[in-house]
Amino acid sequence: MLYEIHVTVDESQYLLLKRVAADEKLTSIMIRNEYGQNPFQLMITRWTDKESVEAAIVKAKEIAKMLQSKGLRVIRTKVETEIANFSDDFVPLGEEYFEFHMKVPFSDGNKYERLQEICKSHDAKISILIQSKALEFIPICTLRFDQCTKKEAVERRSKWIDSIREAGFPLSAKMHSELCVYDDNRALDQGWLN
Numbered sequence: 583m584l585y586e587i588h589v590t591v592d593e594s595q596y597l598l599l600k601r602v603a604a605d606e607k608l609t610s611i612m613i614r615n616e617y618g619q620n621p622f623q624l625m626i627t628r629w630t631d632k633e634s635v636e637a638a639i640v641k642a643k644e645i646a647k648m649l650q651s652k653g654l655r656v657i658r659t660k661v662e663t664e665i666a667n668f669s670d671d672f673v674p675l676g677e678e679y680f681e682f683h684m685k686v687p688f689s690d691g692n693k694y695e696r697l698q699e700i701c702k703s704h705d706a707k708i709s710i711l712i713q714s715k716a717l718e719f720i721p722i723c724t725l726r727f728d729q730c731t732k733k734e735a736v737e738r739r740s741k742w743i744d745s746i747r748e749a750g751f752p753l754s755a756k757m758h759s760e761l762c763v764y765d766d767n768r769a770l771d772q773g774w775l776n
Contacts, residue, residue: 585638590625590658602652615709618774658767662760670733679728680735685754704742
């Protein structure tokens with residue numbers, strides 16, 4: 583099964599992370615959340631194919647330990663997988679949660695305000711990917727749920743997408759529909775998604 587690993591480091595270590603990521607062939611990104619206690623999140627992201635959740639978590643912790651050995655201050659380790667791997671009646675356990683992300687391009691400030699309104703009405707949040715390989719500055723909208731079935735989460739996601747589409751926004755072709763299976767610092771999103 584494929585898993586996506588995110589290891590977040592201290593935002594002040596941007597240049598060091600860029601160098602380490604290049605040396606270790608990792609992808610580094612910087613996210614700017616619209617608000618919250620930690621609006622800037624600097625991280626690496628990497629896909630891994632593992633036989634179990636436990637093996638994916640071990641791999642994530644190995645990457646975090648390697649980053650620490652290079653002088654980076656790790657503040658979060660997170661592992662996600664596609665929700666397609668789970669049945670409709672699946673409910674996240676313990677600290678697990680569903681998370682949906684999509685890019686929503688826009689051309690003017692008025693549209694951004696409308697996107698904010700739509701996201702707020704669905705309890706979704708906006709961030710900007712401000713540093714990536716593609717050098718994009720496109721809003722990423724995020725919706726997070728726990729305490730519901732996969733079917734309920736997907737239905738709520740569909741209503742959210744429909745609202746964005748009906749408002750005339752072009753949607754990116756790729757929607758990330760994930761189950762977070764490990765997050766050792768969910769409080770990092772305090773005031774934003776929590």
